[in-house]
Amino acid sequence: MSLQFHQFAYNSDNYGVLIHDASTGATACVDAGDAKAISAALAETGWSLSHLWITHHHWDHTDGLAEIKRDTGCVVVGPEGIDGVDDALKGGDQFEFAGHKVEVIHTPGHTLDMLNFHVPAAEVVFTGDTMFVMGCGRLFEGDGPMMWESMQKLMKLPLDTKVYCAHEYTLASLDFALSIDPTNDALHAQADRVRMMRAAGEPTVPTDMKTEMATNPFLRPDDPAIRSQLGMANATNADVFTEIRKRKDTF
Ligand code: ZN
Ligand code: FE
Numbered sequence: 001m002s003l004q005f006h007q008f009a010y011n012s013d014n015y016g017v018l019i020h021d022a023s024t025g026a027t028a029c030v031d032a033g034d035a036k037a038i039s040a041a042l043a044e045t046g047w048s049l050s051h052l053w054i055t056h057h058h059w060d061h062t063d064g065l066a067e068i069k070r071d072t073g074c075v076v077v078g079p080e081g082i083d084g085v086d087d088a089l090k091g092g093d094q095f096e097f098a099g100h101k102v103e104v105i106h107t108p109g110h111t112l113d114m115l116n117f118h119v120p121a122a123e124v125v126f127t128g129d130t131m132f133v134m135g136c137g138r139l140f141e142g143d144g145p146m147m148w149e150s151m152q153k154l155m156k157l158p159l160d161t162k163v164y165c166a167h168e169y170t171l172a173s174l175d176f177a178l179s180i181d182p183t184n185d186a187l188h189a190q191a192d193r194v195r196m197m198r199a200a201g202e203p204t205v206p207t208d209m210k211t212e213m214a215t216n217p218f219l220r221p222d223d224p225a226i227r228s229q230l231g232m233a234n235a236t237n238a239d240v241f242t243e244i245r246k247r248k249d250t251f
Pocket of ligand 2: 058061
């Protein structure tokens with residue numbers, strides 16, 4: 001039985017996702033930034049929450065944790081050090097969700113505790129605030145080389161992998177990507193697509209690894225055109241990545 005996914009918006013630009021296994025009735029939610037938004041998504045789907053998968057400690061991912069745990073009795077997995085986490089996870093861990101293997105990927109950089117969740121059989125990954133559509137998270141706790149290491153872990157996932165990220169930052173990320181990679185045809189095609197989607201009020205999430213590998217400048221520091229645009233033809237990938245991240249901070 002394949003998993004079902006239900007994405008919902010909260011705050012000004014956050015996304016959460018419910019993951020449902022119909023044969024067992026198990027339902028997980030990725031992050032818990034807003035208990036009311038999760039409750040509304042559960043009411044809409046008719047699903048009962050059994051698990052929370054927390055990506056990192058920031059408030060917009062954890063503020064509703066205590067309330068939703070109290071209301072549903074769900075089991076909470078996530079990084080060590082977050083109030084209410086029942087089973088602390090670390091990179092390389094695996095757990096089972098309704099018979100589906102979930103791989104835990106540690107992707108520090110935005111925060112040091114960041115965990116991403118990969119469900120190989122469903123070809124889906126939840127990247128929290130590590131990777132966005134054409135973007136990557138701001139470096140609050142880590143540095144460029146650390147985040148580049150994290151990006152490379154995601155880049156090893158199969159190209160068909162669907163990517164659910166935690167924010168709708170796509171149009172801002174697009175403008176920046178075009179400034180770094182202006183001659184990329186795939187990026188221009190993606191620009192047309194996401195502008196139409198946003199104009200129609202549609203989410204641009206999920207994306208997929210194939211699209212991101214072709215358009216996300218934070219996955220492309222080895223690209224000759226990007227390197228020449230930055231005047232960094234002979235730098236390391238980590239240095240090019242760090243420069244791209246630095247430019248995004250002031251874009
Ligand atoms: Zn965050
Ligand atoms: Fe966030």
